[in-house]
Amino acid sequence: MAPMVPHLAEEIWSKAGGEGMAVDAPWPKADPAMLVDDTVTLPIQINGKRRAEIAVSKDMSKEEIEALVLADESVQRFLEGSAIKKLIVVPGRIVNVVI
Numbered sequence: 001m002a003p004m005v006p007h008l009a010e011e012i013w014s015k016a017g018g019e020g021m022a023v024d025a026p027w028p029k030a031d032p033a034m035l036v037d038d039t040v041t042l043p044i045q046i047n048g049k050r051r052a053e054i055a056v057s058k059d060m061s062k063e064e065i066e067a068l069v070l071a072d073e074s075v076q077r078f079l080e081g082s083a084i085k086k087l088i089v090v091p092g093r094i095v096n097v098v099i
Helices: 006-015 062-071 075-081
Strands: 039-046 051-057 088-090 093-098
Touching: 006 062, 051 062, 051 075, 062 075, 062 088, 062 093
Parallel strands: 039 093
Antiparallel strands: 039 051, 088 093
């Protein structure tokens, strides 16, 4: 903001409690721990159409993911007692249910 409206940037900087001038302030350092994502959102396809999604831990096993998918109420609504022919889980990517 400082290159386009320096007077406003300096005013905001001082009101936010900044020391000195905003243009002299160092760039913030990125915290590598904050860049790591522990969960992943998996889309759930039923017969090739995306019907739901779940958020799971990155290191969750296929069996645990299968159990969560089958327990999900939106998946149960689409299955409605139909027999599952195949359940394909690609960890970290997608879950596909074939009925």
